[in-house]
Each structure stands twice: as C-alpha cells, then as structure tokens.
Amino acid sequence: MLIIDCPYCGKRPEIEFSYGGQAHIARPVQPADYDDEQWTGFLYMRSNERGMRAERWRHVRGCGRFFNALRDTTTDQFHGSYKVGEPRP
Amino acid sequence: MTRQRFSALSLFLRGLSRHRSWQIQWRKPTPKPAYDAVIVGGGGHGLGAAYYLAAEHGMTNIAVLEKSWIGGGNTGRNTTIIRSNYLFDESAALYDHSVKLWEDLAQVLNYNVMFSPRGVMMLAHTVHDMQSAQRHIHANRCNGVDNEWLTPEQAKEFCPALNIGSNIRYPVLGAALQRRGGTARHDAVAWGYARAADALGVDIIENCEVTGMIRDPSGAIAGLETSRGEIRTRKVGVSAAGNTSVVMRLAGVDLPLESYPLQALVSEPIKPVFPCVVMSNTVHAYISQSDKGELVIGAGTDAYTSYTQRGALHINNHTLDAICELFPMFRRMRMLRNWGGIVDVTPDRSPIIAKTPVPGLYVNCGWGTGGFKATPGSAHVFAWTIARDEPHPINAAFNIERFREGRLIGEAAAAAVAH
Numbered sequence: 001m002l003i004i005d006c007p008y009c010g011k012r013p014e015i016e017f018s019y020g021g022q023a024h025i026a027r028p029v030q031p032a033d034y035d036d037e038q039w040t041g042f043l044y045m046r047s048n049e050r051g052m053r054a055e056r057w058r059h060v061r062g063c064g065r066f067f068n069a070l071r072d073t074t075t076d077q078f079h080g081s082y083k084v085g086e087p088r089p
Numbered sequence: 090m091t092r093q094r095f096s097a098l099s100l101f102l103r104g105l106s107r108h109r110s111w112q113i114q115w116r117k118p119t120p121k122p123a124y125d126a127v128i129v130g131g132g133g134h135g136l137g138a139a140y141y142l143a144a145e146h147g148m149t150n151i152a153v154l155e156k157s158w159i160g161g162g163n164t165g166r167n168t169t170i171i172r173s174n175y176l177f178d179e180s181a182a183l184y185d186h187s188v189k190l191w192e193d194l195a196q197v198l199n200y201n202v203m204f205s206p207r208g209v210m211m212l213a214h215t216v217h218d219m220q221s222a223q224r225h226i227h228a229n230r231c232n233g234v235d236n237e238w239l240t241p242e243q244a245k246e247f248c249p250a251l252n253i254g255s256n257i258r259y260p261v262l263g264a265a266l267q268r269r270g271g272t273a274r275h276d277a278v279a280w281g282y283a284r285a286a287d288a289l290g291v292d293i294i295e296n297c298e299v300t301g302m303i304r305d306p307s308g309a310i311a312g313l314e315t316s317r318g319e320i321r322t323r324k325v326g327v328s329a330a331g332n333t334s335v336v337m338r339l340a341g342v343d344l345p346l347e348s349y350p351l352q353a354l355v356s357e358p359i360k361p362v363f364p365c366v367v368m369s370n371t372v373h374a375y376i377s378q379s380d381k382g383e384l385v386i387g388a389g390t391d392a393y394t395s396y397t398q399r400g401a402l403h404i405n406n407h408t409l410d411a412i413c414e415l416f417p418m419f420r421r422m423r424m425l426r427n428w429g430g431i432v433d434v435t436p437d438r439s440p441i442i443a444k445t446p447v448p449g450l451y452v453n454c455g456w457g458t459g460g461f462k463a464t465p466g467s468a469h470v471f472a473w474t475i476a477r478d479e480p481h482p483i484n485a486a487f488n489i490e491r492f493r494e495g496r497l498i499g500e501a502a503a504a505a506v507a508h
C-alpha cells in the first residue's frame with residue numbers, strides 16, 4: 001500500500017484516497033471551437049509515462065480535497081505533492 | 090530442421106532413456122541483420138502472430154523480439170480464463186474466433202496447452218446484474234455464442250462449493266454459464282507457439298529490447314534499433330501489452346492507453362474440489378483450480394497507472410473477502426504466491442488490432458484485464474493484418490480511428506464491471 005502525502009493533512013495510507021488520473025488536463029475553454037482531433041486528445045489520449053508522472057489524487061476519506069502528486073511509475077515512489085492550481089514542480 | 094513430436098508414446102519411450110534425449114524446444118538465434126517482418130513482444134499474442142505469419146501467410150523470414158524471457162510477462166501472470174460471452178457483435182466475433190481456435194490448438198501445435206472447457210459461470214448479485222446477464226445471454230445467442238441462465242440452485246449444482254444462502258452481503262441471485270469456456274495452461278500457450286513458430290523458421294530472440302524505430306524518408310518503417318544491434322525490416326508488429334505506449338512512442342505514435350497493475354494469487358495445492366470457473370464482476374472474485382491443485386484467484390486492478398509488476402495488498406484482500414463469502418470452505422486455506430502484471434487499458438475496454446499512421450507499423454494492444462482468452466484469435470487476425478496490410482473482417486472495427494469517430498466498442502459499461 002502506498003503512503004500518500006496530502007498537502008493539507010500529511011502522510012496517510014492509500015486506502016484514504018481515490019485516484020484522479022493524469023494531472024493538468026485542461027478542459028476546453030471554448031468547446032465549440034474544438035475539432036475532432038482535439039476532442040480525441042482531451043477525452044482519450046493519456047501520457048501513460050514510464051517514469052515520473054504528475055497525477056491527481058483526492059483525499060476522499062480525509063479532508064476531501066483534490067491535489068496533485070509526482071510519482072515514478074517504475075517504482076511507485078512519490079516525489080512530492082502540491083496543491084491544485086500550482087505548477088508541476 | 091526436423092522436430093521431435095510430442096505424444097504419449099514419445100513420453101514413454103524417452104522415459105526409458107531417463108528423459109535425457111529431449112531436444113530443446115526452440116533455438117537461441119543471434120539476430121539477423123534483416124527480416125521480412127519483426128514482432129515486438131514475445132508473449133502469447135506476439136508468438137502466436139509469428140506462428141500464423143509463418144504457417145498461414147508463408148512469411149518465415151521473421152523474428153520475435155522479447156526484451157525479457159518467453160512467458161515472463163502477462164502470458165505467465167494471468168488467471169487463464171477463456172470465454173467469449175461478450176455483449177457487442179464485434180467482440181463476440183473476435184472472442185469466439187479465439188475460442189474456436191482454442192478447441193484444437195493442442196493438436197495444431199502438437200503441444201498440450203491443456204485447454205479445458207469446464208464452463209465459466211458469471212454470478213449475478215443484484216437486479217442490475219440479472220438484467221445485464223440476461224441481456225448478454227440473449228445477445229450471445231443471437232451471435233451463436235453459447236450462454237445460459239442458471240437459477241441459484243442450478244448454479245450450486247454446477248459448482249457445489251458455492252454459497253447460495255441469503256446470509257452474505259451480496260447473495261447469489263443467479264448466474265450466466267458459458268459451457269464452452271474454461272481454462273488453459275498459460276505458459277504452455279507461449280511455449281507451444283514459440284516451438285511451432287521456431288520449427289517453421291521464425292527466430293525467437295530473447296533478452297532483446299527495442300530502443301528505437303528507424304524510418305525511411307517517406308516516414309515508413311525501415312528497421313529497429315535494439316539492445317542487440319540494428320535490424321532492418323519493412324514491417325513491425327507491436328504486441329507489447331503494458332509497455333505498448335513506450336514502444337509506440339519510439340515511432341511517435343500516441344495511443345489511448347493507460348497501464349495498470351493487475352494482480353493474481355494462488356493457494357496451496359489441494360485435491361480437486363472446484364470443477365469450473367466462477368467469476369463475479371460485482372464483488373471482484375475470479376476463481377478456478379489448476380491441474381496442479383492450486384486455487385487460481387484473480388483480483389482487480391490497482392487504482393493508479395504503474396509499470397512495477399506489483400500491486401497493493403488491499404486489492405487482493407478485497408477479492409479474498411469475496412471468495413470467502415462465496416466459498417466458505419476456502420476460509421482456512423493459505424495463499425501461496427501473489428504477483429502482478431501490467432495491463433494496457435483502452436477507454437472502451439476493447440482492444441486495438443490495427444494499422445497505424447506509420448506505414449509498416451502495426452499494433453495489437455489494449456487487451457486490458459482479459460487478453461489471455463483472446464490469444465489465438467488475436468494472434469491470428471493480427472498476422473493477417475500484418476501480412477496483407479489490411480485488417481481481417483473480424484478486427485476491422487478494432488482500429489485506432491474509432492476513438493476519433495466515436496465508434497467505441499464499450500465492453501466496460503456492457504460488462505457492468507466496477508472499474
């Protein structure tokens with residue numbers, strides 16, 4: 001089980017969290033202007049990196065808040081977490 | 090080169106010489122500088138594709154590159170369940186094509202893959218489950234795929250260990266049974282395809298990782314850079330399961346895939362007590378008994394993407410909770426081993442077996458949590474796609490463009506699996 005560092009509550013076991021997938025996927029500002037390629041990218045294409053990954057977690061059985069974290073997908077080791085709205089460190 | 094044939098007689102005769110005269114099952118060739126086609130990924134799907142390329146399309150100057158060893162990836166890490174009771178026409182055609190190939194695979198390959206059509210029973214625990222199961226049964230029958238509804242009593246008759254009492258959190262309300270479904274010996278599938286392909290001249294090259302893709306000025310595939318040197322070829326078929334995103338990115342192709350750990354575990358071996366395969370998508374329990382006697386138990390995926398080939402213990406715990414409720418006789422059994430494999434999951438939980446935007450580059454991926462059952466069928470149509478540079482009618486719908494065009498084959502929603 002992973003130990004995840006909530007920026008608001010500190011380190012807690014993984015079962016307190018739910019996973020939110022890849023971080024920093026911006027919703028379309030003007031959806032009507034999106035073409036098929038852009039919609040495909042927004043809806044379906046994911047980075048799926050083998051290495052350092054920025055991802056969303058939600059401390060659903062704690063403070064309830066979303067935040068972002070960096071995790072190495074080859075080791076599952078976390079390399080810090082940060083609040084929503086902050087840039088990827 | 091002529092090969093030993095496996096039979097009961099050969100087993101007996103070689104037993105007389107204390108089994109010292111068996112030949113190796115496939116060669117360990119050094120890579121040639123060029124091939125007519127190269128398969129990246131030496132799992133069941135990749136080895137099978139190489140076999141069918143050689144056996145059915147006459148392409149024998151080909152190679153399979155495996156970065157690790159044969160049978161070390163998901164082929165040797167799954168729960169060996171085989172079935173074809175999928176909802177949509179496209180899926181039913183693909184998976185049933187596979188079940189039909191399973192039925193005589195051991196004879197075709199002269200390798201005992203231990204295919205055992207002992208029946209796969211999928212439990213229903215809620216009204217929604219019952220409706221979903223009935224819908225599947227009717228859809229399957231329209232497609233010529235066997236599937237039948239069982240009452241709880243009939244389910245218990247088919248699987249005596251099943252608890253159909255009302256004293257559990259999710260009582261069994263019925264089940265859908267596919268009698269042609271069952272299990273096979275997972276390693277034997279990889280070994281059997283490897284041996285049969287090798288006998289036809291295919292080079293199976295282990296410990297050879299692809300590190301780059303070489304393109305000609307038109308952008309088409311011209312070769313591969315590997316950890317064992319450069320290999321020229323005009324056709325590359327990628328069948329790399331959880332690492333497909335990484336390999337395809339070498340050619341600049343992005344795919345709608347995410348790679349998750351999927352775990353399984355086995356118990357200590359016991360005498361035969363469990364005659365069938367039981368699955369419950371609602372409570373996440375997948376169980377059968379191997380011929381060795383171990384209970385083979387499948388758990389769910391972890392929540393997060395990963396390439397570590399391991400997962401969290403609480404995922405296994407969750408499945409064992411369900412197993413213990415459904416089969417109280419197993420409550421005091423001890424688990425022997427657990428492991429994880431990395432599965433590549435598409436947004437619609439259906440595979441991609443297709444040409445790519447790069448000429449000469451083909452991909453077979455996105456099998457998610459259920460690729461083993463599809464091994465022969467997937468390999469067969471992938472070989473067709475590579476050899477003819479066009480999809481077989483069975484895999485035509487499983488293209489990459491479906492995500493842009495909105496033609497998803499949404500088996501996740503159809504299966505009502507709690508993803």
Ligand SMILES: [Zn+2]
Pocket residue numbers: 006007008009010059062063064065
């Ligand atoms: Zn928190």
